[in-house]
Amino acid sequence: MSEIFDQIGQAGHIVLIAHLNPDADSFGSASAMYTHLMRLQKKVTLFCATQRVDPNLQFLPWFDKLRHQFPSHYDLAISFDCASASRLGVEDVLPLINIDHHSSNSGYGTLDCVDTKAISTTQVLYDLFRSSDIKINVKMATALYAGLVDDSQGFSTSKTDAKSFEMAAYLARCGADIESCSRALMQTMSLAAMRLKAMMLQDVRLVDDARIAILGVTRVMMEQTGAKEVDCEAALQESLYLPTVRLAVMIRENADGTLKGSLRGSDETDLSKIAGHFGGGGHKHSAGFELSGRSLESVMEETIKLFSKELS
Numbered sequence: 001m002s003e004i005f006d007q008i009g010q011a012g013h014i015v016l017i018a019h020l021n022p023d024a025d026s027f028g029s030a031s032a033m034y035t036h037l038m039r040l041q042k043k044v045t046l047f048c049a050t051q052r053v054d055p056n057l058q059f060l061p062w063f064d065k066l067r068h069q070f071p072s073h074y075d076l077a078i079s080f081d082c083a084s085a086s087r088l089g090v091e092d093v094l095p096l097i098n099i100d101h102h103s104s105n106s107g108y109g110t111l112d113c114v115d116t117k118a119i120s121t122t123q124v125l126y127d128l129f130r131s132s133d134i135k136i137n138v139k140m141a142t143a144l145y146a147g148l149v150d151d152s153q154g155f156s157t158s159k160t161d162a163k164s165f166e167m168a169a170y171l172a173r174c175g176a177d178i179e180s181c182s183r184a185l186m187q188t189m190s191l192a193a194m195r196l197k198a199m200m201l202q203d204v205r206l207v208d209d210a211r212i213a214i215l216g217v218t219r220v221m222m223e224q225t226g227a228k229e230v231d232c233e234a235a236l237q238e239s240l241y242l243p244t245v246r247l248a249v250m251i252r253e254n255a256d257g258t259l260k261g262s263l264r265g266s267d268e269t270d271l272s273k274i275a276g277h278f279g280g281g282g283h284k285h286s287a288g289f290e291l292s293g294r295s296l297e298s299v300m301e302e303t304i305k306l307f308s309k310e311l312s
């Protein structure tokens with residue numbers, strides 16, 4: 001642990017990496033670290049390969065500092081919430097500190113700080129800050145709380161425990177803007193996202209005695225609504241609200257013809273294993289994969305078969 005802050009201390013220029021299509025956990029972690037590094041008067045680049053970052057994250061400190069061009073010279077990079085090197089959106093990053101909480105994390109860093117028990121990457125970072133007696137100011141508190149509340153889906157997932165609430169209480173005392181986090185992360189949706197959600201739920205298929213919900217998102221649906229990739233999440237999550245549904249899968253066509261698969265569940269099935277079948281990974285109850293050269297229908301059928309086998 002102290003090695004992380006030793007390496008930071010020795011570096012002049014540090015690149016903080018939020019993963020492709022960053023969420024509040026990845027960007028929140030990078031944002032909190034940015035504040036800390038500013039206090040240390042470091043030169044910092046806040047990097048994310050995705051150009052169109054979810055505007056709901058705009059309320060977080062340093063959103064305007066995001067850069068999409070990876071710097072050619074730097075002393076140290078730190079990735080946040082990236083389960084694999086492919087999530088970085090950039091290749092051959094060295095030296096690299098990998099801070100994460102995914103159970104499927106492949107340990108791709110030159111230094112890995114992965115706590116799979118942590119509810120969010122911001123919790124891993126919070127533990128690092130606390131154990132090193134680093135003061136958490138208002139900006140850091142909001143950024144860390146954002147990852148906590150988003151990854152725990154408002155303190156509702158099975159990983160939510162006393163420690164989650166202790167962290168929340170501590171961050172609240174540090175001045176975290178809880179209302180802005182709730183509003184931006186749980187109570188804000190664009191009209192495009194709302195229309196896409198309606199389309200997806202209209203077309204949801206239930207198979208295997210309605211235990212599996214299948215959602216397909218075509219390029220046409222994305223174009224017609226003008227929605228973004230992250231906008232697909234709401235319908236996927238809400239399909240699990242159906243009383244019989246235990247597993248939900250969404251296959252989305254990207255603009256370049258590749259496919260993105262997202263798996264969600266609430267029972268004993270380890271979804272990171274199923275995602276692994278397609279070369280992906282993630283958590284037990286939330287996993288994903290990316291494929292090219294396959295049709296949406298064929299991947300759907302294959303996923304249904306794998307799911308049915310798991311449930312039988």
Ligand SMILES: [Mn+2]
Pocket residue numbers: 025026081101119120121151
């Ligand atoms: Mn996370």
